[in-house]
Amino acid sequence: GSQHRLWPEIEKTVKQQVEMAKLGVGECGTGWQLFAEDGEMRMYRREEEVDGMVVDPLKAVHVVKGITGHEVCHYFFNPQYRYDWETTLEQMTVLETISEDSLLFLQTHKRIWPASQRDVVFWSHMRKLPDDQDQDGPDIWTVVNNSTEDSEHPANAGKCVRIYLTVCLMCQTRVDPPKDGAPISRDNVSCKITYCSVVNPGGWAPASVLRAVYKREYPKFLKRFTAYVKNQTKNKPLMF
Numbered sequence: 136g137s138q139h140r141l142w143p144e145i146e147k148t149v150k151q152q153v154e155m156a157k158l159g160v161g162e163c164g165t166g167w168q169l170f171a172e173d174g175e176m177r178m179y180r181r182e183e184e185v186d187g188m189v190v191d192p193l194k195a196v197h198v199v200k201g202i203t204g205h206e207v208c209h210y211f212f213n214p215q216y217r218y219d220w221e222t223t224l225e226q227m228t229v230l231e232t233i234s235e236d237s238l239l240f241l242q243t244h245k246r247i248w249p250a251s252q253r254d255v256v257f258w259s260h261m262r263k264l265p266d267d268q269d270q271d272g273p274d275i276w277t278v279v280n281n282s283t284e285d286s287e288h289p290a291n292a293g294k295c296v297r298i299y300l301t302v303c304l305m306c307q308t309r310v311d312p313p314k315d316g317a318p319i320s321r322d323n324v325s326c327k328i329t330y331c332s333v334v335n336p337g338g339w340a341p342a343s344v345l346r347a348v349y350k351r352e353y354p355k356f357l358k359r360f361t362a363y364v365k366n367q368t369k370n371k372p373l374m375f
């Protein structure tokens with residue numbers, strides 16, 4: 136059918152973000168500093184400011200047993216689960232269904248004192264990609280969220296400060312088949328999750344407050360979200 140106005144941007148951004156996510160923290164040159172560790176989860180950030188505002192890029196790598204990349208992306212992308220795991224979310228609206236794997240969201244996040252409340256408009260796209268580093272392995276699944284304009288919801292028209300973000304959740308599934316030729320079970324799968332995000336707070340907020348929020352919220356978010364997926368899938372058939 137005819138192309139949606141956002142389709143070219145979605146295509147370009149998804150490819151760009153997946154390539155960036157594939158780069159290890161070492162390969163990105165220096166600048167990535169480890170700021171949180173919990174079991175298999177490693178969280179890195181780079182300290183960056185734009186117009187005096189903290190926009191620290193974040194990259195997290197986590198390996199979770201018993202779930203697949205498709206399942207992780209399914210529970211991250213679909214709006215019906217978001218209130219279960221996104222604790223800083225106050226309001227979420229699907230403004231437009233662009234396609235069955237692309238949605239336009241408006242979200243307001245809980246106010247983080249002393250900063251004013253924030254909202255964000257972003258498109259979200261879920262995609263399966265061949266893993267060029269492991270041709271005969273399972274595909275890569277990804278969800279990319281990227282801020283965009285929406286004429287019905289202009290920035291800073293109400294009480295909220297509009298933020299701008301680009302988020303990439305990239306998942307690589309690993310299968311270690313049982314020796315005895317038994318069918319693949321959850322004990323034989325694990326998922327390597329790479330979560331990259333850049334959030335521009337949109338308006339002034341004290342750097343110390345934002346960095347403290349990031350330090351607290353991001354590890355909590357990834358731990359809570361992955362635990363949610365494990366719990367939701369534990370008695371369901373595997374989704375590859």
Ligand SMILES: O=S(=O)(CCO)c1ccc(-c2ccc(C3CCCC3)c([C@@H]3C[C@@H]3c3ccccn3)c2)cc1
Nearest residue numbers: 221223244247250253280302336348349352353356
């Ligand atoms: O991965 S997603 O696309 C999942 C869909 O919800 C996403 C993640 C995070 C945000 C987000 C939006 C605003 C803010 C702040 C910035 C200034 C005041 C509010 C934060 C701060 C960093 C803290 C935070 C970190 C992690 C999770 C939630 N909160 C995060 C939005 C979307």
